Amino acid sequence: MKGLFITFEGPDGAGKTTQVALLAEYLKELGFEYITTREPGGTLIGNQIRQILLEPSYHELKGQTEILLYAASRAQLVHEIILPALEKGKIVLCDRYIDASIAYQAYGLGIDRKIVEEINRFASSNLKPDRTYLLDIKPELGRKRLIERNQKNKKHLDRIEQKDILYHQRVYQGFMDLAKEEPNRIIKINADQPVLQIFEKIKSDFHFFLQSRLMKGELSL
Structure with a gap:
């Protein structure tokens, strides 16, 4: 039996976790078996790595180290989950x-994309998502949301x-380029709208995608 691998991407502050x-x-209402996870982290070992990657004081962490972590x-x-x-x-x-790493x-x-891709092909055993929802929000608005959220929760930026x-603008461009390269996998959704409106678009696409895979016999759930 083969399941379905769905990923959520977008700039910081896009609202991925909520979606x-x-x-x-x-999925719970429909009666499907599912799990949710996140990157970096999702395992005992991964959560330890996450603490290193996101620690605000680790300004000396090098790009090569970041990629490998x-x-x-x-x-x-x-491989574990x-x-x-x-x-x-x-x-x-x-x-x-992996889209996030790119x-x-x-x-x-500004690290060679081919290097990033090759490292992650090895790390993931070339596992690719079946569907990706890219929440599209301009970095300026995403940053504003982050600051407001962290102030509310009394947290610091990671x-x-x-x-x-400028860094976040380059990241945004990366996501936009990926969406153009793989329009059949990456579904871009405007994230500058109410949460439930965003979800309705995701739910509609997901339902259609799920049914099409089931009808073609490409999926067994």
Whole structure:
């Protein structure tokens, strides 16, 4: 049996985590078996790596180190959690995946995209998402949301969130380029609208995509 691997992407402040939770609740109502997870993290080892990657004080962390740490967390998540769930026929909802590494590390940090892709092909055993929902929000608005949210929750911006607006603009361009390259996989949705309106678009597309895969016999859930 093969499940379904769905990822959520977008600039910081796009609202991915909220949409993952809403789709998970929808799947629960439909009676599908599913799991939700996130990157970096999602495993005991990955969560330790996440603390290093996002620690606000680690300004000396180098680009090469960042790529390898993200890939290490991803390797653990894919092989410990995602692949076993897919083999059991479950739907996997993941908050960020390889597209994020391309956007943040190749575009954001300016590291050769081929290197980023090759490292992650190895880390993931070339596992690709079946569908990706890209929440499209301009970096200026995303940053404004982040600051407001963190002030409300009395939290500080993490190491990635602290980077300047030019970095986040490059990341945004990376996501836009990926969406143009793979329009059949990456569904771009305007994230500058009410949460439930965004979810209705995701739910509508997901329902159509799920039914088409089931009818073609490409999916067994």
